[in-house]
Amino acid sequence: MSKLLTVLDAFDDLPQARDLRELTYDGLGATVVDVGCGSGRAVGELAARGARAIGVDLDPAMVEVAAERWPGSEFHVADATALPLDDGSVTGYRTDKVLHVLAEPEQAVAEARRVLAPGGRAVLVGQDWDTFVIDSDDPELTRSLVHARADAMPNPRVARRYRNLLLDHGFTDVTVAVHTIVWTDASCLPALAGIGGEGAWFDAQVARARDDRLFVAIPFFVASGTRAA
Template sequence: MSFLEQIEERPGAAELRAASYRVLGLKRGASCVDVACGAGYAVAELARKGLKVTGVDADPAAVEAARLRAPGAMFHVAHSADLPLEDESMDGYRALRLFHLLEDPVPTIAEAHRVLRPGGRIVVGGQDYGFLLIDSSDQDLTDVICLGLESRAVSPRATRTLRDVLLDAGFQDVEVSVHSQVVTEHQQMAPQLKAAAGAAVEKALITQQDADSWLGEQSRRGRRDRFLAVVPTLLVGARR
């Protein structure tokens, strides 16, 4: 599977997608755009619910994978701040796992406001890297390594700003919910742990010896069934 497909098939991913659909609350026949649609899992699921779905992603390869998963949907290769959609043409707007990649969420939210009809629903969100929890015997070192993970994203804490951004853009009835994924399988997060420790070394936050020691501890925790990570995702819903 591609990386995008692996993300959508992790434990808890289907439940998170379902939670985002509940926030939208769209009825059969409504139109919806899924921005940063990735491999098209949400597009396909929303289409099966009877919605008229358009998928948008800046990555042509992602759009090609999404077309195969949801052949009846409409797709565009486009940036989230420049959607090829008419004004007030959508009943729903969805964008998850996008905002940590953007330097500024404001143009994207302004574009969402433009394409939604009055009364239309929006749900945006994703992981806020500042909320990641990993158990360790050295929590101070763990916190520094998590900063290394944050350094790999353009805007690692962007999701916590989305309530303000939506209100400033004129959205109403803004609500925030948190959906946490509890991970007790070390292997499930081993690549992210290695990437975080490596980034912390690159940023001179820790030494390579610190990184190796911490990764070794996390691996031992996994073998002893003592590994624990909690990955919260924020969903922010509102009405146009």
């Protein structure tokens, strides 16, 4: 969990990532559930905007961290497909970098529809694991490492399905946009270690970071829709 938290914190601290989060908060209304809340940053930021924000994560250790970082906020340990919420009890549903780890992400979207009130807004955010762009002196090896990391995920390409998932579960006014996050400093190295592991490839990326020559770009897909009556 500590390695994952390090990667998430490094990403969340990027100004581009902060701007992207702010974009996803628009239109979520007064009561919002953030599914896969991790360390709780979005919950804290939504609460600061005046919403009743509820964080849900399957990992008890993450929920413990979130509760420590954002005292007074509401967090629950629960599965994305079985939220501890009544039908139609929230005006906004948000999930960020979560659906790719689910074997059946369509069940999570069905659950989003259940807990949303009619007219409520769902926002799905995430990366397509095949589309990581990493500058390297060995592009063939880099491509194979990226694809191998993607293939280790239950649903590495689910982000390109976000629009269809929302449409298939009765959402209307569905939109999709792509926002690319660019990393050029050493804060990206924990994420690259998760892709390449120890060895010559990762050592070369460390050297690039030291020489200010690191380049990583990750397109994030943001899909949203309205829960129809």
